[in-house]
Amino acid sequence: MMTPGDHHRRYSPLDDRRHRRYMGPPISTSSTSSSAASFKGCCCCLFLLLTFLALLAVAVALVVVLVLKPKKPQFDLQQVAVQYLLIDPTTAAVGGAQPPAAYLSLNITLLFIADNPNRVGIRYEAAALAVMYRGVPLGVATVLGFEQPAESRRLVQTRVVVDRFNVLQADALDLVRDAALNDRVDLRLTGDVAAKILVLGLSSPRVQVSVDCAIVISPRKQSLIYQQCGVDGVNL
Numbered sequence: 001m002m003t004p005g006d007h008h009r010r011y012s013p014l015d016d017r018r019h020r021r022y023m024g025p026p027i028s029t030s031s032t033s034s035s036a037a038s039f040k041g042c043c044c045c046l047f048l049l050l051t052f053l054a055l056l057a058v059a060v061a062l063v064v065v066l067v068l069k070p071k072k073p074q075f076d077l078q079q080v081a082v083q084y085l086l087i088d089p090t091t092a093a094v095g096g097a098q099p100p101a102a103y104l105s106l107n108i109t110l111l112f113i114a115d116n117p118n119r120v121g122i123r124y125e126a127a128a129l130a131v132m133y134r135g136v137p138l139g140v141a142t143v144l145g146f147e148q149p150a151e152s153r154r155l156v157q158t159r160v161v162v163d164r165f166n167v168l169q170a171d172a173l174d175l176v177r178d179a180a181l182n183d184r185v186d187l188r189l190t191g192d193v194a195a196k197i198l199v200l201g202l203s204s205p206r207v208q209v210s211v212d213c214a215i216v217i218s219p220r221k222q223s224l225i226y227q228q229c230g231v232d233g234v235n236l
Helices: 013-023 029-068 169-180
Strands: 074-089 101-116 121-124 127-133 136-143 146-148 152-168 185-199 207-218 223-234
Touching: 074 152, 074 169, 074 185, 074 207, 074 223, 101 121, 101 136, 101 169, 127 152, 136 152, 136 185, 146 152, 152 169, 169 185
Parallel strands: none
Antiparallel strands: 074 101, 101 152, 121 146, 121 185, 127 136, 127 185, 185 207, 207 223
16 A cells, blocks of 8 residues: 655655766867867968968069069051942931931951060950941941960951941031042041950959051042051050
8 A cells, every 4th residue: 555655756866877877978168168269270370371372462463563564565556458438328308307317338457466565475355446437336346355475466357347327417417528528538446455464374454455546538449548546555
């Protein structure tokens, strides 16, 4: 027969030992702190390494600039070959409902000379030069990217093809007058050519070579009358 004391189990040290065995070993705070200190040390070493590499890169760049003394590359228009330049004027409708216009067709070949005066190579990026008449864009001369050895010159050829470009109103009247009376059509070739100097397999920041050329073509003779090109290098 159960007594009232059997409903309350007595506390035993053996039960306490069993409880600790199932709960596992206690967590050590010293190992956590040592892991955090090791992580901070790695971050500090990585920061110092990156700082050293950055300073080394700056030092190498300064040595290259002082020793090699890089000069801006030259990108100059050498020759313009005119295949054809045709102007088809239209007459305004009665009452001025339709503005005067002229259709311009153009096919010219442009020959540039890229001059690298540096003792290291240069990499030119692809460029697009705009052909304009009185500020009106007519077409684009595309120059493909290429690499040029040190202290060398290279011929670069591109072509501009314009198929019946519609020149309206005042610009059309000026175009017809210039072609019919003066036998000249003034065009402008402008744009930027990007280049990078190559040193030990590495490239410098981009250098912009600005090209601005004036071209005058005779529609009757289908030939070039005048050309003048200005080239300026910036950010070198």
